[in-house]
Amino acid sequence: MEIRDWLILEVLYEQKNITKTAHSLFISQPALTARLRQIEKEFGITIVNRTSKGVQFTPQGEYLAKSSTEMLLKFRRIKEQVLNLDASVMGTLRLGASSYFTAFTLPPLLKQFKQQYPNVEFSVHTNWTKDIFNTVFNQEVHIGFVSADYGWQxxxxxxxxxxxxxASVDDIDLANLPNLPRINYQTDGLIKAMIDKWWRENFSQPPTISMEVDKLATCKEMVKHGLGYGIMPSRILHDLPAMRKTMLTDQQGNPILRGTWMIYHEEDQDLNVMKAFVDFIKAVDFTQH
Incomplete structure (x- = not known):
């Protein structure tokens, strides 16, 4: 089997559909079908059965498909180690980051690193912190930037x-907050739990949610146009100095802080590109970003 065959099996197992898989891999449907037939011939098995709802994997096909992730990971690591045999910093650095970090912090960092190491390319995967945590754990990416601590070991x-x-464009009487329109947004579960805990400690009635939006950046725009208040981390508000802001504090008066971490596997530091990037990030003054 060729490496592209393992990729076909991986994507087909995710999509359960020939047409969608061909589209995802930028190959024609007949070419994809031909490769499947070749794999079946090589192993002497049937991989999938077609149904009206897509494809259904046979037990043998499912075993091969589940092995594809391991095979592709092995291939990536072999390729990385080959590139790592000399002292140069090169190759593709696979990063996972929350959409918040990707939008407001990551781009200038990648630009600076690329200027120092022009032979490095980036593959960036954006998702919720919990999902980024899992992609790092499964070694699908080298480094993750996460905004909640899930106990990385x-x-x-x-x-x-x-x-x-x-935050609001108007002055806010905090005691009256439950009666004011709030712009709510989707966020990571641990961050939401932290904000909900603060609310319960300070109010006996639920907030008045006037809008449910998809992400933090959308919430910011709604708040900026005076459509309600939002509960947001400070970095997203840096370009709105006129915004009225009241800091969340705990019962002892300490500020409630949202942390952002870089997480990775210790053994991956053997890669030149990984070590260079980790050292670069550790040296960054994030008060300037």
Whole structure:
């Protein structure tokens, strides 16, 4: 089997559909079908049965498909180690990051690193912190940037902590907050739990949610246009100096902080590109980013 065959099996197992898989891999449907037939001939098995709802994997096909992730990972690591045999910093660095970090912090960092190491390319995967945690754990990416601590047991470096604010274009009487329109947004479960805990400690009635939006950046725009208040971390508000802000504090008066970490596997530091990037990030002054 060729490496592209393992990729076909991996994507087909995810999609359960020939047409969607061909589209995802930028190959024609007949070419994809021909490769499947070749794999079946090579192993002497039937991989999938077609149904009205897509494809159904046979037990043998399912075993091969589940092995594809392991085979592709082995191939990537072999390729990385071959590139690592000399002292140069090159190759593709696979990163996972929350959408918040990707939008507001990551781009200038990648630009600076690329200027120092022009032979490095980036593959960036954006998702919720919980999912990024899992992709790092499964070694689908080299490094993850996460905004909640799920108890990572390998290498972890705290990049920065930021306070969380109640933000509005108008002055807010905090005691009246439950009666004011709030712009709510989807966020990581641990961050949501932290904000909900603060709310329960300070109010006996639920918030008045006027809008449910997809992400933090959308919430910011709604708040900026005076459509309600939002509860947001400080970095997203840096370009809105006129915004009225009240910091969230715990029962002892300490600020409630949202931390952002870099996480990775210790053994991956053997790669030149990994070590260079980790050292680069550790040296960054995040008060300037």
């Amino acid at each position: 390998s290498q972890k470096h705290l990049l920065f902590e930021e306070p969380i604010y109640v």
